[in-house]
Amino acid sequence: xxxxxxxxxxxxxxxxxxxxxxxxxxxxxxxxxxxxxxxxxxxxxxxxxxxxxxxxxxxxxxxxxxxxxxxxxxxxxxxxxxxxxxxxxxxxxxxxxxxxxxxxxxxxxxxx
Amino acid sequence: xxxxxxxxxxxxxxxxxxxxxxxxxxxxxxxxxxxxxxxxxxxxxxxxxxxxxxxxxxxxxxxxxxxxxxxxxxxxxxxxxxxxxxxxxxxxxxxxxxxxxxxxxxxxxxxxx
Numbered sequence: 639x640x641x642x643x644x645x646x647x648x649x650x651x652x653x654x655x656x657x658x659x660x661x662x663x664x665x666x667x668x669x670x671x672x673x674x675x676x677x678x679x680x681x682x683x684x685x686x687x688x689x690x691x692x693x694x695x696x697x698x699x700x701x702x703x704x705x706x707x708x709x710x711x712x713x714x715x716x717x718x719x720x721x722x723x724x725x726x727x728x729x730x731x732x733x734x735x736x737x738x739x740x741x742x743x744x745x746x747x748x749x750x
Numbered sequence: 751x752x753x754x755x756x757x758x759x760x761x762x763x764x765x766x767x768x769x770x771x772x773x774x775x776x777x778x779x780x781x782x783x784x785x786x787x788x789x790x791x792x793x794x795x796x797x798x799x800x801x802x803x804x805x806x807x808x809x810x811x812x813x814x815x816x817x818x819x820x821x822x823x824x825x826x827x828x829x830x831x832x833x834x835x836x837x838x839x840x841x842x843x844x845x846x847x848x849x850x851x852x853x854x855x856x857x858x859x860x861x862x863x
Binding site for chain 1: 781783785790791792793794795798805806839841845850851852853854855856857
């Protein structure tokens with residue numbers, strides 16, 4: 639069974655710190671990986687996509703991918719209280735007609 | 751660039767009733783997806799359309815669920831004879847044919863009493 643695992647949290651960090659969110663996946667053939675942010679009661683919002691091993695930076699966000707270890711992470715620098723949300727890791731598994739398999743999400747709380 | 755829209759945003763129904771939801775994808779996106787999300791879980795794939803063709807349907811989707819995308823534009827998701835276990839947020843997403851990034855609509859929250 640194809641799975642995506644995340645620590646449910648909550649992950650609590652002080653304002654200005656780096657938040658590190660982690661995700662592992664079961665299908666070694668997966669090629670596309672995504673991070674979504676979801677505020678309570680709202681729908682998921684795409685914040686990062688990554689397809690190649692290594693780091694990809696976009697503003698305060700950095701996604702890291704290690705296909706050999708089947709591991710993807712999201713770093714949020716200079717965390718702000720407005721970053722408090724649930725972060726969903728999503729994987730597009732091979733042979734799956736582009737459907738996304740989501741983890742259950744990690745709840746991040748940034749406190750002033 | 752108008753995003754994905756969904757209607758209604760909220761639906762309360764009694765057990766046994768039929769409900770229908772609508773999704774309008776981003777205009778140039780020919781791929782459309784339906785997901786369902788319950789509290790504390792990530793979205794769960796339901797079905798996928800490329801243009802008007804329904805190419806994949808989750809085995810978790812019972813025969814009470816049906817989806818259509820008749821002209822390759824908007825899509826509808828119908829649930830017949832609703833059950834309390836159908837209570838969830840129903841999410842629609844769309845993507846370009848040449849890209850993998852999926853963008854979600856605001857969702858329809860269904861409550862079955």
